[in-house]
Amino acid sequence: MTNTLRTILGGSVLLAAACGMLGAAPAAPQSAMGARPAAAAARPADALLAFRDDGSLERPRGYRRWIFVGAPLTPDDMNDGHAAFPEFHSVYIDPASYDHYKRTGDFRDGTVLLKELSSVGTKASTSGKGYFMGEITGLEAAVKDSERFPDEPGNWAYFRFTDEDGGPIHRVAEPLPAASCAACHTASAEQDSVFTQHYPMLREARGYGAGEPEDR
Numbered sequence: 001m002t003n004t005l006r007t008i009l010g011g012s013v014l015l016a017a018a019c020g021m022l023g024a025a026p027a028a029p030q031s032a033m034g035a036r037p038a039a040a041a042a043r044p045a046d047a048l049l050a051f052r053d054d055g056s057l058e059r060p061r062g063y064r065r066w067i068f069v070g071a072p073l074t075p076d077d078m079n080d081g082h083a084a085f086p087e088f089h090s091v092y093i094d095p096a097s098y099d100h101y102k103r104t105g106d107f108r109d110g111t112v113l114l115k116e117l118s119s120v121g122t123k124a125s126t127s128g129k130g131y132f133m134g135e136i137t138g139l140e141a142a143v144k145d146s147e148r149f150p151d152e153p154g155n156w157a158y159f160r161f162t163d164e165d166g167g168p169i170h171r172v173a174e175p176l177p178a179a180s181c182a183a184c185h186t187a188s189a190e191q192d193s194v195f196t197q198h199y200p201m202l203r204e205a206r207g208y209g210a211g212e213p214e215d216r
Contacts, residue, residue, distance in 0.1 A: 045144075057141060075120055137166060140159060160173055
């Protein structure tokens with residue numbers, strides 16, 4: 001393959017990936033999409049996410065193919081009918097950051113965690129009584145990025161793709177005020193503002209090395 005052909009194909013792949021993340025069918029100029037300059041495109045978080053010039057985040061695509069790490073639930077009927085977070089929280093981490101975490105036991109700069117919210121549906125099944133997922137109600141993101149968020153605790157920023165009272169999932173989210181998320185995460189999370197105490201997949205993987213903990 002000639003160098004010219006490699007260049008053309010490489011540009012096509014990158015453009016297709018960008019359109020897939022933004023959910024846009026036609027290609028658009030970088031200035032219209034609000035993408036970061038090409039010189040900064042190699043940074044880990046930017047390879048997964050599309051930020052606009054105002055700091056808002058485009059809704060990620062393909063995250064259900066990431067690494068699933070857990071689904072905590074604090075239902076209303078176990079919290080006097082007023083749980084702060086009554087939904088299932090299905091949490092995913094991007095694969096590259098999961099691999100880094102396995103090797104080092106740390107969350108790298110550029111780690112992205114996605115939290116998909118699901119309502120509690122029925123509480124009865126042929127298997128017995130319990131809590132069973134209902135409908136998807138929201139999507140949130142946590143991004144560790146020391147360059148974009150140098151003043152946030154742990155360099156983590158948080159995004160919610162629904163309004164505070166719910167509703168449809170939006171295409172774009174602005175960073176949440178640090179006090180709305182960071183205070184709880186820094187005070188209660190087991191490791192680096194991440195609630196690893198609730199994610200056995202991460203606890204088992206931590207510092208495991210190059211292998212897969214599920215293959216032990």
